[in-house]
Amino acid sequence: MTTIKGIKNLLFDQGGVIVDIERDRCLDELRLLGMEAPERLIGLYKQDGPFFALENGDITADQAKMGYVGAFPYAEVKSGYTSFYLGAKSVCPSVTMEVTFTNSWYDQTLENEGANKLIKNGCVLLSQHADSMGAPSACEQAGVPNVSYNGSTISAGPNTFIVSSRINWEPYFEYIINCVANGEAIDTDWTGTLATESVLLTD
Numbered sequence: 001m002t003t004i005k006g007i008k009n010l011l012f013d014q015g016g017v018i019v020d021i022e023r024d025r026c027l028d029e030l031r032l033l034g035m036e037a038p039e040r041l042i043g044l045y046k047q048d049g050p051f052f053a054l055e056n057g058d059i060t061a062d063q064a065k066m067g068y069v070g071a072f073p074y075a076e077v078k079s080g081y082t083s084f085y086l087g088a089k090s091v092c093p094s095v096t097m098e099v100t101f102t103n104s105w106y107d108q109t110l111e112n113e114g115a116n117k118l119i120k121n122g123c124v125l126l127s128q129h130a131d132s133m134g135a136p137s138a139c140e141q142a143g144v145p146n147v148s149y150n151g152s153t154i155s156a157g158p159n160t161f162i163v164s165s166r167i168n169w170e171p172y173f174e175y176i177i178n179c180v181a182n183g184e185a186i187d188t189d190w191t192g193t194l195a196t197e198s199v200l201l202t203d
Contacts, residue, residue, distance in 0.1 A: 034163045034201025036154050049160055050125065050145040059124050064088075064095040067118030069128035069135045071105050077129045084127050084147070098123060108132035119144050136161065152202050164202050171196045 023042060030038035041049040053059045066088060070077040085097045098118055102110040111134025115126055119142045127147040128135040136153035139146035139160045146157050148164040171192055179186045192198020 034165070036152055036161065036163070036202050040158065049143075050162065053124070053145075062094060063122070063124060064092050065121075065123050066095060066097040067115070067121070067123030067126045068097060068099045069111055069114040069118065069126065069130050070099055070101045071130050072103055073101055077101075080129045080149070081127070102130060104130075106131045108134040108137075111135045112138045115139060116142070166200050168192075168198055168200045171198045 023044065027038050027042060030042075041047060041051050046052070047055050050059070066085070068081040068084065070081060081097070081099055085095070088095045088097075098121055100114040100117060102114055104110060107130075111128065111130045111132050113134075114130075115128070115135040115138035118126060119138065123144070125145045125147070126135060126139050127149065129149050131150065133153060133156040136146050136148055136156040138144075140157040144160060145162050146153065146160050147162050148157075150164065150166045152161070152164050154161040172190065175190065176186050178184075194201075
């Protein structure tokens with residue numbers, strides 16, 4: 001018999017015994033956030049993808065490095081990856097991000113190569129402002145979670161796709177049309193959000 005000084009109790013958690021996480025509620029909330037088929041990543045007894053990596057200790061706060069594959073270094077792309085970075089930083093202050101550009105709106109080879117470079121450089125999650133399946137395919141092959149742009153890429157990344165976002169211009173056009181109709185000035189620094197439905201998650 002082994003005696004351990006200074007320890008009164010030992011606690012063994014067999015998983016789902018002490019704390020009931022309510023998997024179904026968790027899945028419902030992830031769907032509300034826009035995630036397609038979250039059950040493929042959160043099983044009854046085992047997680048996959050980023051959830052398993054976190055549970056397994058493969059991703060820690062000091063290793064929180066994201067990658068972003070951008071098309072051109074234009075304002076539209078820069079505002080997209082800046083928003084992505086600031087959103088991540090709001091929940092993980094230690095996060096860093098590396099960005100690479102393809103200088104093309106659509107080039108599957110360059111987007112794939114860019115994503116692979118970011119993965120090789122230690123990025124544990126990728127997103128992109130590029131239109132092909134290049135980056136999502138690289139993520140799927142490497143087992144790196146992916147937040148895609150402008151539409152679902154779950155077909156190319158069934159095990160690594162998390163969610164996708166796209167721009168919805170309707171609220172802004174409604175805003176400027178109403179301003180003109182009412183003789184009001186149009187705000188030069190108007191910002192759309194999830195709340196205004198200017199950003200939509202997975203169709």
